[in-house]
Amino acid sequence: MPAMRDFFQRRGKFRPEEQADDDRAEHNIPEDLWIKCPGCSELIYSRELERTDRVCPKCAYHFRLRARQRIGQLLDPGSFTEWHASILTEDPLAFADGSGSYEQKLEQTRTKSGESEALIVGRGSIEGQPVAIAVSDFEFLGASMGSVFGEKLVRAIELAEQHREPLLTVSSSGGARMHEGLFSLMQMAKTVSALAQLGRAGMPHIAMLVDPCYGGVTASYATVADVIVAEPGALIGFAGPRVIEQITRQKLPEGFQTAEFLLAHGMIDMIVPRVELRDTLATLLRHYGEQIQAASAARNVPVSSNGHV
Ligand SMILES: [Zn+2]
Numbered sequence: 001m002p003a004m005r006d007f008f009q010r011r012g013k014f015r016p017e018e019q020a021d022d023d024r025a026e027h028n029i030p031e032d033l034w035i036k037c038p039g040c041s042e043l044i045y046s047r048e049l050e051r052t053d054r055v056c057p058k059c060a061y062h063f064r065l066r067a068r069q070r071i072g073q074l075l076d077p078g079s080f081t082e083w084h085a086s087i088l089t090e091d092p093l094a095f096a097d098g099s100g101s102y103e104q105k106l107e108q109t110r111t112k113s114g115e116s117e118a119l120i121v122g123r124g125s126i127e128g129q130p131v132a133i134a135v136s137d138f139e140f141l142g143a144s145m146g147s148v149f150g151e152k153l154v155r156a157i158e159l160a161e162q163h164r165e166p167l168l169t170v171s172s173s174g175g176a177r178m179h180e181g182l183f184s185l186m187q188m189a190k191t192v193s194a195l196a197q198l199g200r201a202g203m204p205h206i207a208m209l210v211d212p213c214y215g216g217v218t219a220s221y222a223t224v225a226d227v228i229v230a231e232p233g234a235l236i237g238f239a240g241p242r243v244i245e246q247i248t249r250q251k252l253p254e255g256f257q258t259a260e261f262l263l264a265h266g267m268i269d270m271i272v273p274r275v276e277l278r279d280t281l282a283t284l285l286r287h288y289g290e291q292i293q294a295a296s297a298a299r300n301v302p303v304s305s306n307g308h309v
Contacts, residue, residue, distance in 0.1 A: 007302040037061050053274050062274055067120045067137035068169055074278060075124035082122040084155055087088050089117060089148040095179040113139045119149045121156035126278055132160035135170040142174030145217050147307040150187025156185045157194040161201045164296060166288045170208040171222040175215015188220035195224050209236050228283060230259035260262050269279035
């Protein structure tokens, strides 16, 4: 029998969202753990979930992936080379809030997540097709875009142009990193102008939006793309639905901000289940690869078979 005070505490299914995210941050999941599916409430054996690339075998709910899991799943085995792993975020505003300083938070996040920043960039191949890739890690401060996130992305865009390879970004994010204030917001303009340059050079940007993708990331580089692909059920938007409802004082339609809703309203190009992602991306890369080869031949720019100049 629960104590009376328990009725007034948020727990179980009434936990606030932030706490649910913290639970997912436990990336060292014991191998014999049972995980409850948020889609169908079935208990799934964690090893089975790893075998299905973290898609529920009962209802096809797509669990979130860490950035390196995503890279491992999308790229050809052993093909990934990381770029700029050693750039570290500084604390330009000496920011602190009630929970401590930004510096302390960064230190704790690095230890907990095993990553140095919220964005991992590099190059690799998908079914032999060369690609530059940038993947955000939601477990690192909600994959918020700060100055180093922006800088790494811009460098990846520039390297994609130099190598004459398509760029693939995989974005899940809470938006701009508030701890860096205006420096964070500036990354929106900086990344988009780098993408414009990539476009002028004739290199495509393929954007994958995965759950959840919000704020300044959705409003900048993540949706400035030649093709926008989303995973089923992914929540994508700028402001959260509660904020919009409070401001507009209107009830939002059913399924608002889901990938399916956005596809129906023309904001994204396709929804691809995780199991088909590699095939779909390889088809897109082959298509664009042929165009890059043809354009390079016409401009007399040498491109080797693996895309390197
Ligand atoms: Zn399920």
